[in-house]
Amino acid sequence: MSCSFDLDHYAEILEAARVGGYRFARFGEGPEPGDILLRHDIDLSLEAAIRMAELEGELGVHTTYLLMTESVFYNLASSEGIGAIARLRELGHAVGLHAVHPRAELDGRFDRIVSWHNPKPEYMSEEITGAINVYAEPYFSPQTYRSDSNQNWRSGCPHDELRTGEFPWLQILVHPEIWVYRGATMGETMRAMVEAEKVHRFDQLAADGIDLA
Numbered sequence: 001m002s003c004s005f006d007l008d009h010y011a012e013i014l015e016a017a018r019v020g021g022y023r024f025a026r027f028g029e030g031p032e033p034g035d036i037l038l039r040h041d042i043d044l045s046l047e048a049a050i051r052m053a054e055l056e057g058e059l060g061v062h063t064t065y066l067l068m069t070e071s072v073f074y075n076l077a078s079s080e081g082i083g084a085i086a087r088l089r090e091l092g093h094a095v096g097l098h099a100v101h102p103r104a105e106l107d108g109r110f111d112r113i114v115s116w117h118n119p120k121p122e123y124m125s126e127e128i129t130g131a132i133n134v135y136a137e138p139y140f141s142p143q144t145y146r147s148d149s150n151q152n153w154r155s156g157c158p159h160d161e162l163r164t165g166e167f168p169w170l171q172i173l174v175h176p177e178i179w180v181y182r183g184a185t186m187g188e189t190m191r192a193m194v195e196a197e198k199v200h201r202f203d204q205l206a207a208d209g210i211d212l213a
Contacts, residue, residue: 003157005148005189007055010179014061016163022170024061026094027113027132027139030169036162037139037171038063041098041115044073045193046084047200048180057091066098066115066134069105076109085109097131104128115173139171147173151186 003009017024017036025035042049042065049065056063065088067076075081088095096113097106101123104114112131116124125136134140144167146158161167181196183189206212 003153003159005151005178006182007052007179009159010052010174011055011059013157013159013162014056014059016159020162020165022162022165022167024063026062027064027096027134031139031144031171033168034165035169037134037169038174039096039115039134039171040065040174040176041117042067042074043071043098043117043175043177045177045180045197046074046080047196048176048193050084050087051180052174052176053088053091053093056093062092062094064094064096064111064113064134066096066113067110068098068100068117070100070103096134104131106131134171144169145171145173148175148178149173151178151183151189 022034022036025031025037027037027039029035031037038061040049040052040063053065067085069076076085085095094111094113095109096115097104097110098117099114100117101119106112106114113134114128114131115134119135125133125140127133127136132139146153146155158167158170158172162170177193178186178189181189181192183192202212
């Protein structure tokens with residue numbers, strides 16, 4: 001099996017978890033033995049988030065999407081942002097906040113779930129009043145955590161261990177843009193994302209009545 005960062009392999013990882021007998025759980029439940037807590041920190045692309053969420057919906061998997069209110073890449077107050085939240089909810093996913101420390105300002109758009117953006121050790125696991133910090137106990141421990149950050153599984157792609165049920169339970173962080181846009185390296189993937197965004201920007205300009213002739 002090729003451990004490439006694409007949606008085909010992402011589907012294989014989800015299937016491996018099923019074969020291993022795991023249950024896709026929510027933050028706020030457990031974690032119990034056999035739980036998978038699958039989350040997505042949306043740093044860059046709402047479009048990639050929706051594409052991944054729709055794939056998960058087709059596979060009957062419900063996960064947690066954490067969205068930023070301080071992103072320079074997207075705007076949750078725009079029609080696209082409002083539509084993205086609605087679509088994620090429609091597909092059955094939880095929607096939490098991907099916050100910039102120390103601000104974890106939750107409003108009615110979000111479930112009471114927070115992940116820090118680019119967290120630092122000195123505050124990463126601190127308690128957040130009135131909300132679940134995904135980096136805090138009981139949901140986080142280095143032994144039961146895997147992340148694809150910067151297109152690099154630091155402890156290796158987890159699909160084999162999932163298939164054989166080797167984790168007692170597991171929290172997985174997946175960034176959709178890494179899987180939706182194709183590239184053998186993080187740099188190549190980001191360039192592919194920028195090219196796709198360029199096409200989208202021209203569509204937005206045309207929709208806003210801009211003469212592109």
